[in-house]
Amino acid sequence: MVNLIVDLDERFDESARARAVATIAATGCTFEERRGAADATLAWIDEAFGGAWSGEANAGSNVVALRDGRAVGFATYEPEHLGYRWLRGVATQAGVGIFGPFGVDPSERGGLLGGALLDAALCGLRARGYRRAVIPAVGEERLQRYYVERVGARVAERFTVRDEGAGRVRTVVMASGSGTNFQSVLELARAGTLPLEIASLVCNKPNAFVIERARVAKIPARVVAWDRAGESREAYDARLLDTIGSERPQLLLLLGWMHLLSPEFLETFPDAINVHPAYLPFEATRDEVGLADGSVIPAFRGAHAVRDAMAARSAWSGVSVHMVTAQADRGPILVRMPLYIEGMPEAQVLERLHALEHDLVPRGIMRWIYER
Secondary structure (H helix, E strand, C coil): CEEEEEECCHHHCHHHHHHHHHHHHHCCCEEEEEECCCHHHHHHHHHHHCCCHHHHHHCCEEEEEEECCEEEEEEEECCCCCCCHHHCCHHHCCCEEEEEEEEECHHHCCCCHHHHHHHHHHHHHHHCCCCEEEEEEECCHHHHHHHHHHHCCEEEEECCCCCHHHCCEEEEEEECCCCHHHHHHHHHHHHCCCCEEEEEEEECCCCCHHHHHHHHHCCCEEECCCCCCCCCHHHHHHHHHHHHHCCCCCEEEECCCCCCCCHHHHHHCCCEEEEECCCCCCCCCCCEEECCCCCEEECCCCCCHHHHHHHCCCCEEEEEEEECCCCCCCCCEEEEEEEECCCCCHHHHHHHHHHHHHHHHHHHHHHHHHCC
16 A cells, blocks of 8 residues: 655645536536535445445545536545544645545546546645645555546555554453354454454343354354343442453454443443444434435434334345444444345345444454554
């Protein structure tokens, strides 16, 4: 991977911005520029580019091309609060602004739209007072050549995305159900795709099938069940904290874990990732979220998200992988993806959601690792 650097000279002044906007208009698209992005644009980014870039777009300013009101291309600049380790070098220097992510719908590629969005975003950085722009984590040589030829980029830093000397992250999985996500993560860890050491499984349901999966895989499994009639919530939470603490984990994965964790627990173990079967908004205070088709649905937080979506006859569901906080299903989102479910029977919805979870959970884990 390389970080590229671009000099924001007179090529990216106000007249260049005006030309870029005019070029976008000449393609039949309308131009939008704003801090953050509309829900519909963010949902389109998720659908088109794998579920991670929308978080970065939400954290930055965006130039967007819309055709008939729907986003078909975007470029983000000046995203804030990103912790990727490849942004800890040249990107921290005075006068350097961050460009990206950047993407164009497949139906629009090969024309003028992408270059115009690239120019407009770099002009936006120059207008904010930056003298240079970093284009981070460019892997494909073809894409590197594009930036070199299009905007005069040059290589500033080279790095590997995975730090092979960092070792594996000691991880405890917490689960309450059948354990398909546990199985998926375990197989990826053992194959070396995920740099995790799965130390143990903790389950709060004595008859959950995930325990059998752990037994077959020779992963230590500990059942920490709550007898609500004979034990207070505080006593159970303390026992759970002691059990997890004895494993000394660096990361907790909540993969179908059906018990709210106490604030004291999360103060001790703040690095906890949850997978939730709903498409959640980035803003923790919001209880609805928009989709790429312009529709708006409830956030469907809580233990019965799929059932609630089906009962509401929602046309959309989805999956969100997020950090765990004391407020249920309101932690910072790592990756997310909507799923169109209108007309599907519940069994098919669950099947599609499980497949989506198996794809997104590793992506969320890797984002957490990259931002450590």
